[in-house]
Amino acid sequence: MSAVCTWRRALFGAIAYGACAGGIASAQAILPPSLELRVPKAPTLGTAESGSFLTYELHVTNFSGQPMTLKSVDVLSGDATLFTLADSALTQSIARPGQTVPASDRAKIAGGTRAVVYLWVPVDARSAPASIRNRVKVEQGTGDSTRTQELEGAVVSVLRMGSDIGPPLRGGTWLAGNGPSARSGHRRALIPIGGAPSIAQRFAIDWVRVNDTDSTYSGDRLKNENYIAEGNDALAVANGRVVAVKDGLPENVPGVSSRAVPITLETVGGNHVIIDIGGGRYAFYAHLKPGAILVKVGDTVKKGQVIGLVGNTGNSTEPHLHFHISDGNSPLGSEGVPYGLDSFEIVGRCRTFNIGCTRETPKTRRGEIPLESVLVRFP
């Protein structure tokens, strides 16, 4: 019964056929790698200054007891390879939830563990694919028994954005802090809520307002009123209905570690408003000033209406508006989706946050999402 032996062994550890008593062949068992490939949130085609993109995560879980090393990820559409991640670009795109792994080892997935690959795939909007597939190449074993295999995951539909929205703020200059990019803190915030990990903040922006010298405040940096963002109007980005309001949390003293209240799931977003803007999209405004929210749950709002004032409440270091759109009425337990703004101007950009900023001739952008660290003027 060498065939049974082989199959059982193969099932429990992908051991070589030849290792079984009465082995029938010297070839290695050709079984697919024992991996789960999953895209928890199908990408929505987005567009920014740099072009159109598909932004999503590929979860790669090793169901075997042996380590596997991810060598490459190909993004396929039909017969075409749209994008390939390999080498250092791949390791820099991998996170290892719950594990502390140096960047150089992130592609090595120990038995029973997971790697999350963060993809930002440039595509041509005029011929964007209706669906994609992911193909991974993995290496297993050591020395002479090293083998490389490929595995292709399920077809994933590409979703389309809803209609463009209006700006969440007026005027400027505003800096798109921690804004959309492959590696921003928001993008990587994979948080399990209610038993399902999701990235509500996938396209979130922390809007801070800067002056001519790119500072976010003048005078005493410990006073909220000295920050240019403080007290600015936060605007409804579309017609909609208010589905969540939190108010009453006091403002923090500006600073990296100063928080007026313990940070919990309830307080992390500070005083906030969520507006259902239709089409399965929810606009989230966080860290608002206490006692200044002008809407209540159930209110209908008009695009451009003032809903509250920018403040410094919840998990916030200085007055700013954290704004994102996601697919559910939950600040963190939903999936972030891209959006296009009707119109805004890019007036400069910074290397990071408000460091290394340069100004440039203003350019009007339409139907795009601002990317990380651009300086923006809204109508």
Ligand SMILES: [Zn+2]
């Ligand atoms: Zn934020």
